[in-house]
Amino acid sequence: MREYQILRRLADRADVLLRVATQFLDTDAAGAEHMAGLGIDVAVYPTAGEPAPGVPARVWRQRSPGLRADVETMLRSGVIDLVHVEGYYMTQHLPPQRTVPLVLTEENVEYLLDRRWQEVHGPEPTGARWQDTQALERNAWHGATVCTAVSADDANHMAEASPGLDVRLTPNGADHLGPVLAERRPRTVPDDERPTVGFIGNYSYPPSRDAAHELLDQVWPRVHALVPRARLLLAGAALTPALRRSAEEQAGVELLGEVPDVATVLDRVDVFAAPLRVGGGVKVKVLEAAVRGCPIVTTPVGAQGLDEDLRAAMTVTDNHEEAAESMAALLDDSAHRARVSKELLLAAAALPTWDAAADRLWAVWGEAIATGEER
Known part of the structure; x- marks a missing residue:
């Protein structure tokens, strides 16, 4: 890209x-x-x-x-x-x-x-x-x-x-999805209003595949226990058989596979999860979520390379319990999500x-x- x-x-x-x-x-x-x-x-x-x-x-x-x-x-x-x-x-x-x-x-x-x-x-x-x-x-x-x-x-x-x-x-x-939004548009969900977590990655890339397993095996079960009505959307190319099995074993997970437009996925989710354990540079998926005003819960690895204002607008933790609790708090409180979204968009406006x-x-x-x- x-x-x-x-x-x-x-x-x-x-x-x-x-x-x-x-x-x-x-x-x-x-x-x-x-x-x-x-x-x-x-x-x-x-x-x-x-x-x-x-x-x-x-x-x-x-x-x-x-x-x-x-x-x-x-x-x-x-x-x-x-x-x-x-x-x-x-x-x-x-x-x-x-x-x-x-x-x-x-x-x-x-x-x-x-x-x-x-x-x-x-x-x-x-x-x-x-x-x-x-x-x-x-x-x-x-x-x-x-x-x-x-x-x-x-x-x-x-x-x-x-x-x-x-x-x-x-x-x-950071403008390949269009200019940074002035405010987050209303979330569009085709079937219901279930609070939604999302993750996007190319699963042929080992760090993205590892993060998806971390989300499915360690973080999502905790989130779902706290917010049973929540769902997880997993999007991106090259889903492996092991990832499919992990997703099928968890309640509330929907596999989207490869999607033609990342923005439409981000606009369907309330929280973007990026539990990356390995990586470098700047994570494009995190930038994309930021410019769409989608609240982000990530790890120190996921926040690498970002300026202080953008990092401050995210939840950054490598603790599974803290990540799940932060996601649950965002899923349960639309006013909280709106405040976080506004902070993200203000910080994202400075991206090149x-x-x-x-x-x-x-x-x-x-x-x-x-x-x-x-x-």
Whole structure:
């Protein structure tokens, strides 16, 4: 989503050659057709990596010989002025020697994410440790002309962890669901007026899948005991059999699956739950709930990367009982929900737009090119 929102705004300022490595070739090939319609030269390559001892899964899963060969050909052609890479693990497709500047954007500091994941779930099956990710990631940072991060928290961490590193903040926008609401619109529920909790995620992404299990297994039973008439809507793509089983075992849970419009789901719920245990950067799902004025109950991980005013307008706790009690209080009191919603919307009004995000990245590209010319 980030790449689409930014590139569609920059495609008329530069000739963009977009190259993608994917495990989901059919799905991403369809998306590539849409990007091509914006005037972007796009090619999608399948990944072909295999697990290897000590190699982080994020690295071997993104390995694509076809993509690497294409990138090398483009760089030899001399038509490339700058390479932009999203995620340190994609730098493996660049040749060791290159003559153009490199901008590396980190949507998460991945070794912090891996460290937290291993605290919760243990090491990867290949034996890769978070320290292995740390070594590879920091090496990629120092091979870049400029590094950027999408959150101030991550940018500050990168600068402190690697003194001398040129790090810039290039945040995500938050207006892809439309402008921030002046006030929350009346909730629309097609069948009844049951108080409703919602969660949205792509369940192929392990932190989102983990959060959904945490909600279903630990938080929702407590909420339902406090508010028996309440229901939980679980939306998003790639629902796993295990998640379906967990949902079927709980009372009051409705599986929506993949939805065409996130805003319509958020407008159906009274409380947005985001019990994330693992993550980094800024959580798009949390931003989306905020700009719709939907009261949010999340964890410290879910609130990462947000400014103080926005965090203050949410309930932030990693205690299951506190989370459930906060949700129940919101579900039972419409006046309380309205006050929280107003505070959220006031704070969300300060979030950047995607136009501003694209302008920020465009400026970084220009500075990187100028730095390369000076060298």
